[in-house]
Amino acid sequence: MPPSLRCTSSLPSTCAKKLCRAGQLTRSFSTTPSQDQRITRNRRQLFRWLGSQGQSFLNPLSGSTNYLGAYNAQGQLKRVVEAAAEAEKKKKLKEGKGGEAATQSEPELGNEDKEFKGEIPPETTRDLQPFPLNRSFISQPVLSDELREEIWKRVLQDGKSVREVSAELTVEMSRVGAVVRLKEIEKEWERTGRPLVNPYHEAVMSMLPKTPYDPTGKIKPKPHESINDLPVHRATGTQIFHPTSESRHFTRADAAEVFSERLLPPDLRVPHPELAEMHKDYKAGLSVEEREERQKERDAIADRKRERAAKKQAKKEAAVKKVDTGRVVFRFTEISVDEAGKDGRGFKGVGWRYGHPHMDRTRGAVKIPTSVE
Amino acid sequence: MVVKIRLARFGRRRAPFYNIVVAQARTARNSKPIEVLGTYDPIPKAPIDGEGKRWKDIKLDSARAKYWLGVGAQPSDPAWRLLSMAGLLEPKYRPKA
Numbered sequence: 001m002p003p004s005l006r007c008t009s010s011l012p013s014t015c016a017k018k019l020c021r022a023g024q025l026t027r028s029f030s031t032t033p034s035q036d037q038r039i040t041r042n043r044r045q046l047f048r049w050l051g052s053q054g055q056s057f058l059n060p061l062s063g064s065t066n067y068l069g070a071y072n073a074q075g076q077l078k079r080v081v082e083a084a085a086e087a088e089k090k091k092k093l094k095e096g097k098g099g100e101a102a103t104q105s106e107p108e109l110g111n112e113d114k115e116f117k118g119e120i121p122p123e124t125t126r127d128l129q130p131f132p133l134n135r136s137f138i139s140q141p142v143l144s145d146e147l148r149e150e151i152w153k154r155v156l157q158d159g160k161s162v163r164e165v166s167a168e169l170t171v172e173m174s175r176v177g178a179v180v181r182l183k184e185i186e187k188e189w190e191r192t193g194r195p196l197v198n199p200y201h202e203a204v205m206s207m208l209p210k211t212p213y214d215p216t217g218k219i220k221p222k223p224h225e226s227i228n229d230l231p232v233h234r235a236t237g238t239q240i241f242h243p244t245s246e247s248r249h250f251t252r253a254d255a256a257e258v259f260s261e262r263l264l265p266p267d268l269r270v271p272h273p274e275l276a277e278m279h280k281d282y283k284a285g286l287s288v289e290e291r292e293e294r295q296k297e298r299d300a301i302a303d304r305k306r307e308r309a310a311k312k313q314a315k316k317e318a319a320v321k322k323v324d325t326g327r328v329v330f331r332f333t334e335i336s337v338d339e340a341g342k343d344g345r346g347f348k349g350v351g352w353r354y355g356h357p358h359m360d361r362t363r364g365a366v367k368i369p370t371s372v373e
Numbered sequence: 374m375v376v377k378i379r380l381a382r383f384g385r386r387r388a389p390f391y392n393i394v395v396a397q398a399r400t401a402r403n404s405k406p407i408e409v410l411g412t413y414d415p416i417p418k419a420p421i422d423g424e425g426k427r428w429k430d431i432k433l434d435s436a437r438a439k440y441w442l443g444v445g446a447q448p449s450d451p452a453w454r455l456l457s458m459a460g461l462l463e464p465k466y467r468p469k470a
Contacts, residue, residue, distance in 0.1 A: 322428075323458045328417050329428040332459050337408055337434045344409070350432045351392040351409040352383035 069129030147213035152183035170223035228272045235260035379449040
């Protein structure tokens with residue numbers, strides 16, 4: 001083994017040693033006492049990196065993500081370098097063209113000025129890779145504070161349905177539900193004076209890509225995610241060879257039936273079938289008025305259906321007698337003893353049956369629950 | 374012999390479930406009764422809409438229960454408690470104020 005090199009020994013004051021000291025002034029990376037720290041090649045490289053490329057992570061960009069993938073080997077932002085090169089190219093082109101285009105290209109000049117001033121161009125997918133060796137890992141945007149507030153407002157103050165809000169703001173329905181629930185908790189905490197970890201929230205949000213929302217409508221709304229993806233159903237996992245006659249008009253609904261008798265066609269299984277219907281009308285070349293008319297009809301049908309279901313549910317609920325005893329509510333449901341039939345084994349009858357052995361304790365009976373409540 | 378309205382315990386260990394039955398007083402608890410008036414599930418369930426109190430499920434044929442009370446069937450104490458909650462009897466025990 002080579003003799004160990006120590007920082008405190010009579011080595012000439014190298015660049016690395018200086019860096020080592022400088023590093024200790026700002027932040028210690030190790031709890032080992034400084035006299036035990038050896039100057040190794042790795043350590044030297046670390047401090048060299050911290051002095052050059054690492055500077056971008058010590059003093060992160062404000063108002064942008066700051067991932068490793070966004071920087072080149074020299075520690076420069078790739079998109080800034082590219083924008084500068086592009087601007088240079090344009091400038092040269094213009095010079096080549098001469099004075100004839102000078103009057104026409106005023107807006108372009110404005111753009112160049114922006115870049116020269118040092119305004120950072122927006123991130124591309126390449127700049128959103130936190131791990132340069134894992135190219136498939138792309139940091140996905142999260143909902144901005146304004147967008148979350150807007151979702152909460154539309155659902156709880158404007159009384160819109162989750163489905164509507166989801167379609168309007170292109171945010172998945174489950175996410176809309178989650179935002180509303182968490183916002184409610186947040187507001188409850190604010191009401192009761194429970195402290196929120198706002199500095200932490202702000203720090204994390206400043207580091208992540210966000211989906212913006214501008215209430216004034218100046219910024220064009222950006223879709224947050226794809227909201228109408230067809231969920232994979234287990235029944236469709238098998239490969240089926242289904243012979244049909246050539247003359248038969250085999251639709252998606254038929255295919256669904258082949259997979260499973262109870263499987264709905266994909267047009268109905270997507271989260272927003274109404275969007276598909278609207279698009280179908282658009283594809284059919286209907287005018288805006290006609291499309292609106294059709295949409296209104298569909299809305300009316302949906303409303304009627306919802307009302308009927310609500311009425312049915314209310315009727316069912318009204319038939320249940322509720323007695324509150326303090327800790328729990330006893331719910332009395334009216335039944336009829338005649339449902340059990342003459343032999344007491346009718347399938348509508350209630351209660352534990354007599355003369356029926358329970359087979360769940362027999363050998364070989366599968367007792368693994370299929371669902372958890 | 375006396376006809377009683379009482380509870381018959383079914384279910385599993387730590388998972389009780391009762392049939393509310395009309396039976397002869399001297400028959401075994403889980404023997405075949407004269408009639409099954411309903412059921413009582415004493416395990417509280419989580420509230421349906423996610424808020425409010427937990428609830429216990431009782432199914433009861435109140436018309437038949439009334440008939441049996443009318444012809445002199447004697448409810449046991451737990452059965453009396455349930456039937457009084459359903460409004461078929463005067464409560465036997467009241468919480469002390």
